[in-house]
Amino acid sequence: MNAINYLNKQRAVWLLRLYMLLLFVAGSINADAHVGSSGVIVQRKAGTYQVLVSIQPPDVVPGTATVTVFVEQGRVNRIKARPIYFDSGDKGAPTYDELTRLDANRYEGDVWLMESGSSSVELAIAGPDGPVKVVVPVMAVATAVRTMPQGTGIGLALMGLLLIVMLITIIGASNADGIAAPGQTPPPTLKRRRVVGMGVGAVVLALLLTGWRSWWTSSAESYKNEQLYRPLPIKASVVPAAGGQQLTIRLDTTGFGTNWQKRRQISFVIPDHGKLMHTFVVRTPGLDAFAHLHPNRSDTLTYNATLPPLPAGTYLLFSDIVYRSGYAETLTDTIQVPGQPSSAYLPLDTDDSWLVATPMGVKAGAENGPHLDNDMVVCGKPGASTKLADGSSMLWMDKPGAVLESGKLYNLKFAVADAAGKAAPLEPYLGMGGHAVILRSDGSVYIHLHPVGTYSMAAEGSLTGRLADTARTFQYPDAQRFRDSIDRYVSRLKTLPEGEKNKLLMAAMPPMNHTMAVNNMVEFPYAFPRAGHYRIWVQVKRNGQVLTGVFDTQVNDPLL
Structure with missing residues (x-):
């Protein structure tokens, strides 16, 4: 093989590699869906x-x-x-x-x-x-697939077509090189050899590209079907029962045996600040009825709670659970509540709470106007206030403005004042200063907040404990024994006096520095992920009673 033939073949190999790389990049970002995350x-x-x-x-x-x-x-x-x-x-x-x-x-x-x-x-x-x-x-977890801009796709396709033509031409020229010495008349077979070489090269390239495309299509389908995150499905229902109406949440294990992406370690659910499951139900579309429940586990797949006397309607349901691995997820469904008399309500968990408020966007006496709770000024800054069930008031302190910005980190601060306007000291609620739930008006954004942030403390405990473990691979204990031990722990917590229970829960949580000059405030760090109208429920405890404040706010995208 002469030097020209060798260089041509080397060029062909380089161009083929470059083309395959470009096709890989193009294929890897070609998709048709996106799911956002608030981090x-x-x-x-x-x-x-x-x-x-x-x-x-x-x-x-x-x-x-x-x-x-x-x-x-x-x-x-x-x-x-x-x-x-x-x-x-x-x-x-x-x-x-x-x-x-x-x-x-x-x-x-x-x-x-x-x-x-x-x-x-x-x-x-x-x-x-x-x-x-x-x-x-x-x-x-993978929550999205990427899409390629149309202009980029067209550009890469044209470049690919050019590379294919160049490759076929080089292969044909390589097949004909060396037949005639410099200065001699090319033999009649030269043209035929070049055409045959180009034809063979075109067939080989077509087979290679077809095989690669088949492999890529199979990989993309596997990504969508097996790697792309899908929350564990649940089936929630409401049926009449003694003491009110029973909410039943059943985990759906369909497909566990055939699809690894659907599988969960459901026997290894662990309590997060003392509860195996935190369930929030909110009536739609007004977001005017709210309940924070803690269902009991009756078996591995089934959780039950008694519904408070909520008004009839369609409710969005969000249930937070944490696994032994530290993996936390929110399970969602929609339920129909027929309504019930308040006298029949007997909660299964004394920490359950509920509230019926005015619909989102509507304030008493201002039904035809927007309601963003900007009804006061605190220390020269916009503020908001809401009445609580015991006659005290909750104030949104240091609100940055009437309209907030998406993607910006805020420290949401709330204070409680008694009927006389004096600071009202708060008690720990499930081992911390308070809880908050934020929901976008269409239900597309939901978050359960704590003073330490947007994550689960149980998840942190599992992951921190794993760091202290020197084993290369974690060995799960017997599933039934583990589940029974967790159930006994949760049942024991319910029998403890409030002070002892909170002391035990706080000992298992990371250090928090939210000490106030007067113990009547609670803060939550948060960044609203997208523009929209949001409702915020803030829950604190005072004199043994869980109190819930409601605030609305508008969030816009920042001006560029």
Whole structure:
């Protein structure tokens, strides 16, 4: 083979590789759906440091999670981050990546999440006040497929067509090279050999591309059917029962045996601040009736609760559960409530609560106008107030403005004042200062908030405990024994005095620094993921009674 023939063949190989790479990139971002995610927000005190952490996980896995850390207290020199999966633990975790310091108190960087499943991001904080580590639970799941811009697709297709023509031409020329020496008349067979070479090259390329396309189509279908996250389906129903109406939530295990993506470790559900399941039901479309329930587990698949005397209507249902692996998810359904007399209500859990308020967008005496609760000014800033069931008032303090911005991190602060306007001290509610639920008017955004952020404390406990485990692979205990032990623990909590129960729950939670000069306030860090009209329910406890405040607000996209 002469030098020209060798160079032509080398060029053909290079062009073929380039074309396959371009096709791979084009195929990998060609899709037709997208599901948004609001990320994870955590406010933590670790040693002498207090940090506010925001993690935006990728919507495709493998992918990069954006980690932002705001240092609220303490002297920090550097922050490093690494992902840790529950299955592989500390032994299988990669090395740390250092975050970039963007200003005096803000650090940011990307962390690769290579596998789907329960995971966390471990932050290593160093400074004059000593080294500490913070674990932030992150659910690494594929929630979307990517779409290619039409212009990019057309450009890549034209480039691909050009490369194919060049490859066929090179193959034909390579097949005819070396027949005639320089200066000699080409033989009659030269043209025929070139045409035959081009034809054979075209057939080979067609077969290669057809095979590659078949493989890619199969891989894309596998991604959509098996890797793309789908919440565990449930079947919720309401039936008459002693003491009111019974809400039954049954986990649907259909397909567990044939599709690994649907499987869950349902025998290994663990309590989150003392409850196996937190269920919220909200009447639609007005979002004017609300209940926070804690169903009992009657068997592995079935949970039951007594519905409070809610008005009849269609209700959105959101149930939060956490697995032993730290994997947390919200299960959703829609139920029909026929209504019931209030005298028949006997709750199965004394921590259950409910409220009926005015419909969203409607305020008494202003039925034809918008209702955004901007009815007062607190310390020169817009504020909002709502009456509580015991005659006290809840105030939305330091509200940034009448209209908030999507994607912006806020610290939502609420205070309670008694009927005389004096600060009303609050009691722990399930081991913490309060709870909040935020729901977009169409039900497309839902979040159960705590003073420490948007994540589950039970998930953090599982993932932190896994870090201390030196085993390379986690070994689950016997499913029935584990479930029975959890049921006994939850039942025991219900028998404890309120103070003892809260002390036990708080001991299992991460350190929180939300001490106020007067114990009548509660704060929740949150960033609204998209524009829209939102309703916020804030729940606190006072004199042994769970009190719920309701606030509405408008969120717009930021002006560019």
